[in-house]
Amino acid sequence: MARFSFRLPDIGEGISEAEIVAWHVAVGDRVEEDGRLADMMTDKATVEMESPVAGTVVELAGEPGDQVAIGATLVVIETEGEVVQPAEPERVEAENPGVEETQNPPRDGEGDHAQHGGGGVPQTPAPAVSPQPALQEATPLHRPADGPPPRTGEDKVLASPAVRARAADLGIDLSAVHHDGPHIRHADLDAYLRYGSAQGYRAPHTSHARPDETVKVIGMRRRIAENMAAAKRHIPHFTYVEEIDVTALEAMRADLNAARGNRPKLTMLPLMIVAICRTLSNFPMLNARYDDEAGVVTRFGSVHLGMAAQTDAGLMVPVIRNAQDMNPWQLASEISRLAEAARTGKAKSEELSGGTITVTSLGPLGGIATTPVINRPEVAIIGPNRIVERPVFRAKPGGGEEIVKAKLMNLSISCDHRVVDGHDAASYVQALKQLIETPVLLFAD
Template identity: 60%
Template sequence: MAKFTFNMPDVGEGVAEAEIVEWHVKVGDTVSEDQHLVDVMTDKATIDIESPVDGKVLEIAGQVGDTIAVGSMLLVIEVEGEVEDAPEPAPAPKAEVVAERIEVETSGASDANDALDADPEPEPLPAPTPAPEPRHEAKVLASPAVRQRARDLGIDLAQVKPAEDGRIRHGDLDQFLAYNAGGGFAAAGRARADETIKVIGLRKRIAQNMAASKRQIPHFSYVEECDVTELERMRAQLNSARGDKPKLTMLPLLIAAICKTLPDFPMINARYDDEANVVTRHGAVHLGMATQTDNGLMVPVIRDAQSRNIWQLAREIVRLADAARDGSAKSEELSGSTLTITSLGPLGGVATTPVINRPEVAIIGPNRIIERPMFVPDGMGGERIEKRKLMNISISCDHRVVDGYDAASFVQQLKKLIEAPALLLAN
């Protein structure tokens, strides 16, 4: 028998270290070649690291939340036969991207894909099943954060029935806890146990990036009300004749309006390298789309949004949002944005002040659509009261780069396109 030292592999160009997100083995476990050992997060991806050998785990490098340098010891495994005393760092293992990098996992926003075409009221949580059926632990689907929380609470995930698609989420744990608090539903107002949750992985990166953005960027926000009655009417007409094209939400129409407005306001579609003191005004619009996932907020990027029509935008929005949620998004699909759009969907409220996706210099936040009586021209020189659909557009800007006048002018020009949507389809 011999000891094999498995060093932290090279998991990407320019990556010097990675954070331990979740161990799948412990000291004393027997492992086989290609077995999943540990999840680590770099600044580019969360990666599954697999064993290069068969053997028994004798030592592991650290605990969840610790940072391990590339080339340093990750595990020591007892193997049969002889191995070199000081093996070279193992090559990069077969890796599956679980939750790709967020360049700045941006504002406290929700899924932009569902943002503006959702039902006015959020759906209620499904009721828990009173007699959960046990399932084999190997088939339980849950994110690392959900698994860690379940371990902290002493919950066997095999006893928790997921609400949808077979994956257990935090809401399912909440329902399980509520039902089992007293043999049934907990009484209204009943206190629940305090929780201590270590901030690791994607949530840690979100916290760091949000703190850096607010610490280094002097934000200012501007909000304007837009009448989207005609835009909504056009959207309905286009959907009624879409054939096999994807269903249009409000989002691709807003993106089209943004891309049509940006050429006159190049300071909005920019990135600021504050260390080099250089602002790059981008010609192409690589639009980040804040998307809520089980692992946290991600920002997949619509490349060259200015070159896509509304149907192509709609298809790309769905594809990227699905990839972000199921962990199949590639690194290049989650970096390089020049401007971000974010929304809280049906929870959007009257106005938001989103946090800038650093090093970008602006972020746009459409809010909830509401219906309200408005005075409109009656065509005879007077006015009449009419029910209209209204939506506020919020923008936050980096005041080091964007002046208030420029931000307001940009939104006012954007408003003209939104309120006269036929112009969106004009060349």
């Protein structure tokens, strides 16, 4: 038998550590070669770790939410035969004095990146050590508990499962129930209920409250929390809301879907994106990113539009590249593809970064108005809200007014007040409103 220490490989993206999101094995489990070990998160991408050997898992390095350095031991696997242990990676100084972490040596051609990349932790060679001491220096690994848990006093009380379940529902401590026979019966519980109140006991009312639970904030949820906190901490938001009549746009959408042939079915979102892109060309201060540390605003000629998508792991923002060059059907296909990739965790890192402005929509749950949080370092985010039907006054062709039924939608925009003035945001939304309410212009050159 031999022990193989699987060390966290260099996942790329210039990172020095990754977060444990989920384990697919436990101590004592049998794992086959190429079997799943763990999901590790870097930035917004989740990478699945696979075992290079077959054997039994004997040690795991940490719990979900813990950070593991590149090159540090992630899993120790006991194999049936001898295996070739990977070369010991170079050591780097950790942020906490007195604690050492391991990191893979740079590969060919990565020297300049190591010198100029973010952080630039200096690397110092260290003498080679055996895998086991390195394992002892790392975060304490999880091993099976020694022996069964101690027995409680209530375990000595004899009662059937049905009696125990009834006592638990009533909140009765079985050790306080008097009984003449060898075990507690339902009759003993009835007697306790009748006479126990004389000693201050009252049967509790049935509660429909859920039990309290503590949920560790890890993985995507923690990244979202950090990003949102940074956005609100650094960006002075302001939100502008306008009501838009989408009656004509919805009618045109129905006509387009009726004659779509093999093209994808259109929702409101692709048409909204076409209108957003056409209007942005006259308002470059909104299609921008602000580097507040360097004090530089970059205004982009192309629209790389972030699309907020809800997934089981949390909110993700895949990016539609060069959205200004796509027609509604191309946008519909790209929206569907990116949303599916985000939901299944298959979105690539480059598909989750580089946006210049974001659209966020809750669809039918959109509410009356929203105040969306800007996706830093972008400077604006647009939020279409729910479409509702209401009576409105309309001018009659021959003069006068009439009451008609209209489809109305509030549209919200949040902006970074450091680089976008209120007049700019209001002017942009008014231009967008005019284009949406005259939807034939969406297809005009």
